Amino acid sequence: xxxxxxxxxxxxxxxxxxxxxxxxxxxxxxxxxxxxxxxxxxxxxxxxxxxxxxxxxxxxxxxxxxxxxxxxxxxxxxxxxxxxxxxxxxxxxxxxxxxxxxxxxxxxxxxxxxxxxxxxxxxxxxxxxxxxxxxxxxxxxxxxxxxxxxxxxxxxxxxxxxxxxxxxxxxxxxxxxxxxxxxxxxxxxxxxxxxxxxxxxxxxxxxxxxxxxxxxxxxxxxxxxxxxxxxxxxxxxxxxxxxxxxxxxxxxxxxxxxxxxxxxxxxxxxxxxxxxxxxxxxxxxxxxxxxxxxxxxxxxxxxxxxxxxxxxxxxxxxxxxxxxxxxxxxxxxxxxxxxxxxxxxxxxxxxxxxxxxxxxxxxxxxxxxxxxxxxxxxxxxxxxxxxxx
Ligand code: PLP
Numbered sequence: 001x002x003x004x005x006x007x008x009x010x011x012x013x014x015x016x017x018x019x020x021x022x023x024x025x026x027x028x029x030x031x032x033x034x035x036x037x038x039x040x041x042x043x044x045x046x047x048x049x050x051x052x053x054x055x056x057x058x059x060x061x062x063x064x065x066x067x068x069x070x071x072x073x074x075x076x077x078x079x080x081x082x083x084x085x086x087x088x089x090x091x092x093x094x095x096x097x098x099x100x101x102x103x104x105x106x107x108x109x110x111x112x113x114x115x116x117x118x119x120x121x122x123x124x125x126x127x128x129x130x131x132x133x134x135x136x137x138x139x140x141x142x143x144x145x146x147x148x149x150x151x152x153x154x155x156x157x158x159x160x161x162x163x164x165x166x167x168x169x170x171x172x173x174x175x176x177x178x179x180x181x182x183x184x185x186x187x188x189x190x191x192x193x194x195x196x197x198x199x200x201x202x203x204x205x206x207x208x209x210x211x212x213x214x215x216x217x218x219x220x221x222x223x224x225x226x227x228x229x230x231x232x233x234x235x236x237x238x239x240x241x242x243x244x245x246x247x248x249x250x251x252x253x254x255x256x257x258x259x260x261x262x263x264x265x266x267x268x269x270x271x272x273x274x275x276x277x278x279x280x281x282x283x284x285x286x287x288x289x290x291x292x293x294x295x296x297x298x299x300x301x302x303x304x305x306x307x308x309x310x311x312x313x314x315x316x317x318x319x320x321x322x323x324x325x326x327x328x329x330x331x332x333x334x335x336x337x338x339x340x341x342x343x344x345x346x347x348x349x350x351x352x353x354x355x356x357x358x359x360x361x362x363x364x365x366x367x368x369x370x371x372x373x374x375x376x377x378x379x380x381x382x383x384x385x386x387x388x389x
Pocket of ligand 1: 013014074075076077078080105107151153154155180182183203204205212213214
């Protein structure tokens with residue numbers, strides 16, 4: 001599996017191929033038997049402590065905060081849970097209303113549903129292009145709201161949400177702000193102080209580091225209740241021996257992100273891909289085309305073609321992508337994000353996400369366009385724009 005088998009991997013929003021640095025770190029640490037508990041005071045332990053501390057500094061510097069404001073977790077899901085559950089648990093009696101969006105990742109959406117009664121959740125509506133309808137903000141950010149949780153970039157469309165503007169308005173009312181930045185980290189510059197959020201989540205495997213590691217930025221002074229109790233690791237906010245291999249790999253990616261000023265991924269390939277599709281296919285929608293988007297994500301509705309058939313046909317042509325629809329009890333459900341954008345369920349079920357990484361190439365793009373054209377020809381007669389060859 002991997003680059004060797006000639007598959008064109010365009011599903012980097014799901015997970016990214018490990019970077020060369022990550023592979024080197026992994027080989028050095030695991031294969032060469034480097035180990036030690038960072039809490040041990042002997043040589044092996046202190047070496048590992050230095051590695052974890054260096055990674056913490058590097059993640060902090062990629063986000064514009066201090067190392068003491070970074071809590072390592074097992075990934076984006078845990079970072080989101082710690083942020084939301086950690087804040088809810090700090091408030092007694094149970095807190096008031098929360099403002100969020102229906103486009104949030106399940107680790108935010110279902111956690112909020114789990115913590116709040118339905119009448120205490122207000123969802124900022126989405127516009128048809130996937131952006132947020134901020135005209136609702138003043139109406140939604142009332143005295144009885146204690147927290148806002150809004151993602152920085154959507155995992156399906158790549159559309160960027162105006163978190164800085166939301167945080168400014170929320171803070172004017174004394175409302176706390178959490179931001180799930182898992183799909184924005186490494187794609188657009190992030191400075192937590194400039195965004196002025198209280199909490200922000202990132203994940204390693206979306207930025208060429210190992211899976212099973214992530215981090216939560218928590219503003220200094222913010223009271224957060226630990227969700228995993230035990231030892232005093234991570235400032236007693238997340239007990240358990242650190243995943244030092246994963247943390248070292250995230251530190252490596254963070255250095256890369258800082259060195260590229262937050263832009264590991266370029267928009268060039270995505271743009272060539274979309275122009276290529278538009279020139280060849282008549283019946284497609286590029287979701288969020290005119291909205292501010294992260295540079296690596298392309299959400300395409302192939303009108304009248306079920307995404308499951310499209311994905312199978314693409315894979316037969318060596319192209320791996322994904323669809324936002326989810327399978328539950330054997331039945332396919334359209335994506336929550338696409339439905340919140342006002343798309344009808346037929347179009348939502350005909351939408352495929354292509355997501356590029358720093359290792360994607362122009363050759364990948366060319367082959368992916370060719371594969372899409374062939375699949376549309378096969379599955380959805382009449383959708384091709386006739387070409388004069
Ligand atoms: N938040 C967003 C926006 C995501 O896209 C994902 C993963 O797809 C997560 C959170 C969860 O991250 P992890 O897989 O590290 O738990």
